[in-house]
Amino acid sequence: MTITTQAAVVESGGAPFTLVDVELDEPRADEVLVRMTAAGLCHTDLGVASGGLPFPLPGVLGHEGAGIVERVGPAVTSVVPGDHVLLSFTSCGSCRNCRGGHPAYCATWLPDNLIGGARRDGSATISRSGEPIGGHFFGQSSFARHAVADERSVVKVDSRSPLETLAPLGCGVQTGVGAVWNVLRPGPGSTVVVAGAGAVGLSAVMAAALTPAQRIVAVDVKPHRLDLARKLGATHVVDASLEDYAERIAELTGGAGCDGVIETTGNVTVLRQAVDSLAARGTAVVVGAPPFGTEVGLEVNGLLGGKHVVGITLGDSETQTFIPVLAEMVGDGRLPVPELVTTYDFADIQQAVEDVRSGVTIKPVLTFD
Template sequence: MSITTRAAVVESGGAPFTLTDVELDAPGPHEVLVRMVATGLCHTDLSVASGALPFPLPGVLGHEGAGVVEAVGSQVTGVAAGDHVVLSFTSCGECRDCRGGHPAYCATWLPLNLIGGRRADGTGTVSRGGEPLGGHFFGQSSFAERALVDERSLVKVDPDVPLESIAPLGCGVQTGVGAVWNVLKPQTGSTLVVLGAGAVGLSAVMAAALTPATTVIAVDRVAERLELAQELGATHTVDPAEESLPEVIDRLTGHRGADGIVETTGNVTVLRQGVDALAARGTLVVVGAPPFGTEVALDVNGLLAGKRITGLTLGDSETRTFIPALVQLVRDGRLPLHRLISTYPFAEIDRAVQDMSTGKAIKPVLTF
């Protein structure tokens, strides 16, 4: 028995989102039907919609969903109808990284979440007029009034916290916070630099403010975002169009360099500047994703001072531990996520996309 629901479908690379009725499969043994309440819009959605990633289109995207469980598959034990859930990425649960608490590095991560558009067994989750559509995006495809969600994409959360205030935790916020808490783990008195003050970068700034780092430098070309970064915990801000980033970091760190850097821009020139600005034994976390195949040149001798460059997917989080902790911090006002969010009715998804593309909105959240 299929379930009819309204979804935002991307017909082909570069096409706008079109609201249309689609059919969802009935939940399989390890799947859950979720009535969406809110879903964040992320740059990854826009990259796929533009045709930059090889996802099967027409398809249904969306991977920062939050909603209420309506029905569960026969083998699902972690949630029940009526539970509030935040949706994140899916994983196999069986490979070495999944078993080791690093599901973002699941052996099947890429096909299951980003480019496959199907379940692990190759079957589709969403169709239209009998024709299969690309779906199963991050195990959820949440740009729809109802979503068929992988059990491993789900995290049960406190029902007293409004879902539109925590939808972005599943991807962007988790990524920025995880870069700081799970990878950099700042020591007392350390210096952190965040390159790019979008949703991921500002999440990293908020996370840094909850650590013993004493210097937190936010870098962006948009004055309003730098002001917001300062309000969210940055001790210094830099507009690289107005002053030399390497010189400012050198001055602010007493010529030592930065202990930790989070690179969210996806710009290789910025990434290279970041690596050069690292202190001895400093770490740069690569979060921003340029087009596939992009390369960057590095000064090899400069790396011999113990510098580390590490890539990051989804904050390297174990979601069922990490996301409820973030929900609690949002609830208690210690992670002021509402400062990043602009809400839009689901029907106005194209306006949300436009506002995100022009920088007018940092983190659009669609509400149902």
């Protein structure tokens, strides 16, 4: 038995999102059928849709889903029909990193989430006119009115919470917040730099504002984003289109450099500047993801002062414990995520894509009737 629903399908790399009817497979023992009420649009979705990552197309993307559980498989224990849930990445639950509380580094993370397009056994969760298409994106494929999600992708939240506000916690917000809280962990008097004031970067700014960091520096080329960064807690901003990023950091720190920098742009020139701007024993957290195979040149002797360069996925968070905390903090106003969100009707997904590409919108969230 299959479930017919409407989804936004990308037919091929560079093609637009188009709304068509698709069929969902019945939820298996460890899967959950969710009626979507909201889904965030992320740069990773755009990267896959452009053909920049080897996800099988035609397919259904979306990995910041939020909705209401309609049906659960017989082995599911964490949620029941009627629960309000957020959807995030999936993981195997049994490898060393999953057992150690680091499921974002699951042994099967890449095929299960980003490039596989199907369940681990190769079976499809989504088909069209009887033919399988790419699905199971981050264990969910939430650009659809219904999604069959892995139980490990599903996180229960308070039914009173506005899901259109919480949807971005599934990826962008937890990535930025986790980069600060789980990796940098700024101490008193430290200087934290956030390169790129998009949804991930601004989430990092919010998180840094809740730490003892003395200086929080946001770097971008769009004045309206820098204005918002100040509102969210940045103590200083750098318009990289007008002033030299590295020189400004040196000036702010008396030549010492910053203690931590979060690079969200995926631009290798900015990444090199980030590493060069570090103080001795400082840490650069690499969040932005350029196309596979991209390399960056670093001055080796510059690293010998104890500098750290750390890549991170999804904030190195354990979703079942981390996301509910973030949801509660959004609810009480300590994480002002609503400042980032612009909502769009699901039918207007292509307009949302164009607005985020142009920089008009920071975090588009699609809403479903």
